[in-house]
Amino acid sequence: MEIAISIITGLMIIGALYAIHAKDLLSAVIACGIVGYGLVICFLLLKAPDLAIVQIVVETITLIIMVAVVLDSSREEKFSKPDGQGYISIITSVLLIVVLFYFFKLSVETLDVFGSGTLRMAAPYIEGATDKTGSANLVTGVVFDFRGYDTMGEATVLVTAVLGVLTILRIKGKK
Amino acid sequence: MDPLLGEPAPLRRGARGGLIKQKNEYMKGMTVIVKKTTQLIAGMVFLYGIYVIIHGHLTPGGGFAGGVIMAGSFILLILAFGSDFMHLTKEESGTTMYENLATLVVVFLAASGLLLGTRIFFLNWLPKGTVGQLVSAGMLPLYNIFIGIEVASSILTIFLALVIFKEEISE
Amino acid sequence: MIVYLLCFVLFLTGLYGLITSRNLVKIAISMSVMEFSTFLFFALIGYVDGGVAPIVDPADPAKIYVDPLPQALVLTAIVIGLATTAMMMAIIIRLYRKYGTFDIREIKSLRG
Numbered sequence: 001m002e003i004a005i006s007i008i009t010g011l012m013i014i015g016a017l018y019a020i021h022a023k024d025l026l027s028a029v030i031a032c033g034i035v036g037y038g039l040v041i042c043f044l045l046l047k048a049p050d051l052a053i054v055q056i057v058v059e060t061i062t063l064i065i066m067v068a069v070v071l072d073s074s075r076e077e078k079f080s081k082p083d084g085q086g087y088i089s090i091i092t093s094v095l096l097i098v099v100l101f102y103f104f105k106l107s108v109e110t111l112d113v114f115g116s117g118t119l120r121m122a123a124p125y126i127e128g129a130t131d132k133t134g135s136a137n138l139v140t141g142v143v144f145d146f147r148g149y150d151t152m153g154e155a156t157v158l159v160t161a162v163l164g165v166l167t168i169l170r171i172k173g174k175k
Numbered sequence: 176m177d178p179l180l181g182e183p184a185p186l187r188r189g190a191r192g193g194l195i196k197q198k199n200e201y202m203k204g205m206t207v208i209v210k211k212t213t214q215l216i217a218g219m220v221f222l223y224g225i226y227v228i229i230h231g232h233l234t235p236g237g238g239f240a241g242g243v244i245m246a247g248s249f250i251l252l253i254l255a256f257g258s259d260f261m262h263l264t265k266e267e268s269g270t271t272m273y274e275n276l277a278t279l280v281v282v283f284l285a286a287s288g289l290l291l292g293t294r295i296f297f298l299n300w301l302p303k304g305t306v307g308q309l310v311s312a313g314m315l316p317l318y319n320i321f322i323g324i325e326v327a328s329s330i331l332t333i334f335l336a337l338v339i340f341k342e343e344i345s346e
Numbered sequence: 347m348i349v350y351l352l353c354f355v356l357f358l359t360g361l362y363g364l365i366t367s368r369n370l371v372k373i374a375i376s377m378s379v380m381e382f383s384t385f386l387f388f389a390l391i392g393y394v395d396g397g398v399a400p401i402v403d404p405a406d407p408a409k410i411y412v413d414p415l416p417q418a419l420v421l422t423a424i425v426i427g428l429a430t431t432a433m434m435m436a437i438i439i440r441l442y443r444k445y446g447t448f449d450i451r452e453i454k455s456l457r458g
Contacts, residue, residue: 101355139237140232158429165432307403326425
């Protein structure tokens with residue numbers, strides 16, 4: 001299991017690196033789809049079917065919106081050599097990557113081995129959810145009953161995002 | 176002066192000479208094969224979304240998954256038939272009404288626990304029944320239905336605003 | 347442990363693309379890649395060896411279930427990620443309509 005997920009994550013990294021350095025914007029957008037659909041396979045291997053359903057449909061809708069934005073404009077990118085300011089940003093990002101990777105390696109060694117239960121609240125949720133909520137799907141019971149505030153907050157974020165998109169594009173309502 | 180929202184949009188040629196295409200081809204709809212297949216399939220996709228929402232407490236799925244599937248069926252119809260399918264004009268359609276109503280109903284359902292005398296928000300006060308039946312788990316199916324309607328309307332409004340309505344130029 | 351490190355390398359790839367890109371669409375793609383890596387990290391933490399998906403079958407209860415709490419947190423985060431990507435695309439559309447280019451250096455030197 002660990003080997004399979006590592007191989008798929010390696011493919012996702014290659015896809016992301018190609019998406020950053022592509023010359024054509026349409027190729028970059030489609031390479032972003034590699035990362036999204038590889039994530040669907042990772043969710044299925046990690047025994048999370050709810051997340052796989054949501055991620056595959058959301059990724060398709062995101063790709064449709066990005067392609068609609070890119071096709072409406074000029075598609076080439078003026079790929080010039082990095083000048084002085086470009087070199088500064090590359091060196092800054094490499095330094096940041098090295099520092100962050102070192103600290104992450106230090107902190108992830110305190111976690112348990114991949115595969116054993118690492119969270120402390122897992123056992124009370126699994127045993128108590130069926131009796132206290134009465135649902136057979138544990139994830140739905142957790143999302144709507146034990147953590148109902150998060151769901152209400154998510155609904156608020158969606159309403160705010162729709163309001164923001166309509167305001168930025170200045171779409172008029174009915175007269 | 177706000178450079179992003181404060182001035183009217185310029186004409187078809189950008190400030191540095193970038194091209195802006197005149198009229199998109201995909202807005203006219205697709206070929207006959209795509210239209211016929213969409214007529215056969217779009218209703219089944221919508222029904223599958225309703226099935227995933229209603230059985231949210233028995234099988235994997237729930238409110239969010241069913242909501243995005245329902246939005247996906249509408250997006251399929253609009254992309255296959257072009258932008259004059261549902262008489263979409265340049266104005267905002269009525270999808271935001273469903274979204275706001277569904278959010279309001281969710282908040283009222285959550286606050287209905289307060290009316291019963293207890294001081295708990297989001298109380299699951301309907302009878303729970305036996306695990307595995309369709310009518311069980313208290314108020315969870317009601318939450319699933321209204322969150323599903325809300326998510327579907329939001330994603331449909333975002334899609335319409337970004338893909339169809341963005342041709343607007345003059346104020 | 348290798349899986350956690352690879353997941354963080356994906357996050358750092360997105361960060362590298364965010365800092366060094368000159369094109370607005372590639373900045374939006376890099377932010378999306380960073381969000382995907384955090385979803386993968388949450389799903390990796392909740393995994394238990396030999397566990398099944400967290401759906402209880404009342405006739406045949408299994409012994410070990412996968413942890414449902416990180417999956418519940420990621421479920422809302424995916425839809426919120428779509429909303430933020432859509433808002434970034436709306437801003438990109440407005441910027442392109444006004445300045446005619448996707449390059450951030452040319453937009454910075456124009457100043458309305």
